[in-house]
Amino acid sequence: MTLRTYVITRILLTIPMILILLTTVFIVMRVLPGDPVQMHFEKMATPATIEAMRVQLGLNKPLWAQYFDYVFGLFRGDLGKSMQDYSSVGQQIFSAFPATLELAICAMLIAGIIGIFLGVEASKSYNKPKDHVIRVFGIVTYAIPVFFLGMILQLVFGVWLRWLPTGGRVAPGMNPRGLNLALNANSNSFVAYFVAPLLVGLLLVSVYLTAAKAKHKKFGRRAILFSLAFFAAGSLLSGVISWYSMSSGGIHVSTGLFTVDSLLEGNIFKFGTTIKYLLLPSLALGLVLCGVFIRLTRSNMFDTMRLDFVTAAKARGLKDRNVTYGYAFRNAFLPILTMMGLEFALLLGGAVLTETTFSWPGLGRYLVDRINFRDYTAIQGAVVVFGLFVSIVSLVVDLLYAYLDPRIRL
Amino acid sequence: MRKDIVNKSMLAKIIPGLGSLAKRRGLAGKLVILGAILTASIVVMTLLSPWITPYSPSKINVGIPLTAPNSQFPLGTDNLGRDMLSRIIAGGGVMLQVALVSVAICLLIGVPLGLFSSQTGGIVDKFFSLIMDSVYAFPGIILAIAFSLVLGRGVINMALSIAVVYVPSYFRVIRSQVLSIKELPYVEAANSIGAKRRTILRRYIFPNVLPSVVVVATVNFADAILTAAGLTFIGLGLPANVPDWGWDLTNGRKLLPSGNWWVITFAGTMIILLALGFTLMGEGLSELLNPRLEQGEEK
Numbered sequence: 001m002t003l004r005t006y007v008i009t010r011i012l013l014t015i016p017m018i019l020i021l022l023t024t025v026f027i028v029m030r031v032l033p034g035d036p037v038q039m040h041f042e043k044m045a046t047p048a049t050i051e052a053m054r055v056q057l058g059l060n061k062p063l064w065a066q067y068f069d070y071v072f073g074l075f076r077g078d079l080g081k082s083m084q085d086y087s088s089v090g091q092q093i094f095s096a097f098p099a100t101l102e103l104a105i106c107a108m109l110i111a112g113i114i115g116i117f118l119g120v121e122a123s124k125s126y127n128k129p130k131d132h133v134i135r136v137f138g139i140v141t142y143a144i145p146v147f148f149l150g151m152i153l154q155l156v157f158g159v160w161l162r163w164l165p166t167g168g169r170v171a172p173g174m175n176p177r178g179l180n181l182a183l184n185a186n187s188n189s190f191v192a193y194f195v196a197p198l199l200v201g202l203l204l205v206s207v208y209l210t211a212a213k214a215k216h217k218k219f220g221r222r223a224i225l226f227s228l229a230f231f232a233a234g235s236l237l238s239g240v241i242s243w244y245s246m247s248s249g250g251i252h253v254s255t256g257l258f259t260v261d262s263l264l265e266g267n268i269f270k271f272g273t274t275i276k277y278l279l280l281p282s283l284a285l286g287l288v289l290c291g292v293f294i295r296l297t298r299s300n301m302f303d304t305m306r307l308d309f310v311t312a313a314k315a316r317g318l319k320d321r322n323v324t325y326g327y328a329f330r331n332a333f334l335p336i337l338t339m340m341g342l343e344f345a346l347l348l349g350g351a352v353l354t355e356t357t358f359s360w361p362g363l364g365r366y367l368v369d370r371i372n373f374r375d376y377t378a379i380q381g382a383v384v385v386f387g388l389f390v391s392i393v394s395l396v397v398d399l400l401y402a403y404l405d406p407r408i409r410l
Numbered sequence: 411m412r413k414d415i416v417n418k419s420m421l422a423k424i425i426p427g428l429g430s431l432a433k434r435r436g437l438a439g440k441l442v443i444l445g446a447i448l449t450a451s452i453v454v455m456t457l458l459s460p461w462i463t464p465y466s467p468s469k470i471n472v473g474i475p476l477t478a479p480n481s482q483f484p485l486g487t488d489n490l491g492r493d494m495l496s497r498i499i500a501g502g503g504v505m506l507q508v509a510l511v512s513v514a515i516c517l518l519i520g521v522p523l524g525l526f527s528s529q530t531g532g533i534v535d536k537f538f539s540l541i542m543d544s545v546y547a548f549p550g551i552i553l554a555i556a557f558s559l560v561l562g563r564g565v566i567n568m569a570l571s572i573a574v575v576y577v578p579s580y581f582r583v584i585r586s587q588v589l590s591i592k593e594l595p596y597v598e599a600a601n602s603i604g605a606k607r608r609t610i611l612r613r614y615i616f617p618n619v620l621p622s623v624v625v626v627a628t629v630n631f632a633d634a635i636l637t638a639a640g641l642t643f644i645g646l647g648l649p650a651n652v653p654d655w656g657w658d659l660t661n662g663r664k665l666l667p668s669g670n671w672w673v674i675t676f677a678g679t680m681i682i683l684l685a686l687g688f689t690l691m692g693e694g695l696s697e698l699l700n701p702r703l704e705q706g707e708e709k
Contacts (some may be wrong), residue, residue, distance in 0.1 A: 013540075143632060145643070367555070399588075
């Protein structure tokens, strides 16, 4: 299998997976509970109110029509209206998403760094006491509920030591500006500018690729490059436009990742504050996830350290650290990269609980908030966006893996 | 005759004498025993809870609300004046029931489906694999949240929504195992002497898949407990009058800013210990039952 065929199959496989995801969510949220509107009001509304909401949300149409509205709405960036206040679910999710992304990236970094370091250490002293201690640590982190660890961190660093804030994302005086203005202008939603071009692009690319694969063998490679470049440029441009239009209203929020934003502003003080708020949630999430990395790094490094090229490097008198990280780890890294892709789903699941613990205003807390209101359209939107996010990340990781590891193409 | 031999060796693999196991296999055996002791003691404590709790776990105003641990209330009281020690002793019941039922559902659906799909092959196999892979790739707790929101409260409903998340793990393990075992010479031999497909599945393939099923189910117990705790934490658990560690954590979160550490600490520790027990067992068992890793240990 060449790299091209692999990329084609992988992208083509993503489409049915996304469709299955959309359909499952639709069946669970719209078909199973009987009538979501009645569930929302918990039998405390007049038939007229219920009927009015049905019409407002388009729930009076037959199910198949609702399904098409839902799937095609998604392509246009429309996730429906919230049952709570008829506001756009897409926009609310858009404003919550960067917070989750920031938390996820930080937690993944922490989990990766701690996990890889401890895993390497364990593999160096394989089956010795140090190795056992690290392994047990990995197993214990696996068994800790992330929200409990979060509360313990809050208790120790927030309540007792008062070093770090126990919740929230910004200091009370540091209201994020810009984002809200753009949302009020009712113009650009995240979904319209990112997800829609992404999905359309994905579809176009896959159509191109199938055509290229089937007929024009010489044309193939160029077609891939062109369509990919076209697609990347398109989504980049629309992304830049949406960011620009958001940041024009205020100064603070340009990417939605507050750490990046404060650096863009060149304000070290603000950067410090955002880090302070980010530290505990991402530490809780990162620690819980690092066990998998420890285990994988340990077993991979154990195998790699015994290969001839590592012995050769040692024999040449290189420093221990250079041999470990420069030679062995580079070769043991690929499976860890794949694991990072798989872990991402786990990470987002953990993010829902972590965000609830730390009042972190991300997608997970949005989901939990809406559960309390039984706001089915909003819940459905949040679940779908979580799913899309995971499938896109796993696609990217797989493609990266294929690019880095020539064996997968064989 | 042959069946007897297969069964005996299988039993000897799964339920070996625990003592000899510890001697033979070093760390892995110790892990299994440690995990088993942890789990068993928590299960026994929960089963005996009606007789050994000092107070009724859900009776309010047994003591002054939010008393710190002292001689009368070794683990303190919560904001309604309930004795935390009694709540800790009785609070594992829900989680254990949910985990048990969900693992049972997973076994009943995942194992036969995996066997069927991998034996049938072709488009049926592709179809099931695609669906299972899609579910597997999805963030588990979020899927469980969606299902339990729709299904409503209750032990069975909670177990069902957790089972949905974990069926793919069973399916995938079974499927990959069957696909590799199918190619082994002894299965081919059985095929060539004209054994029926069902016979091959039951006598030749299934016994060899069983150890992996045991490992997956043990690890899955821990996952189910953690997911159940998460669902309860989010507010999708059982009604508040049932003593439950997960509920105590939710309740304690509100009391945390005023420094009431005892409400969450012990409940959380119990969840960790229970999940840890199953994880240790799973970890040890997978090392004991997986011949490839065994070789790694001997290097």
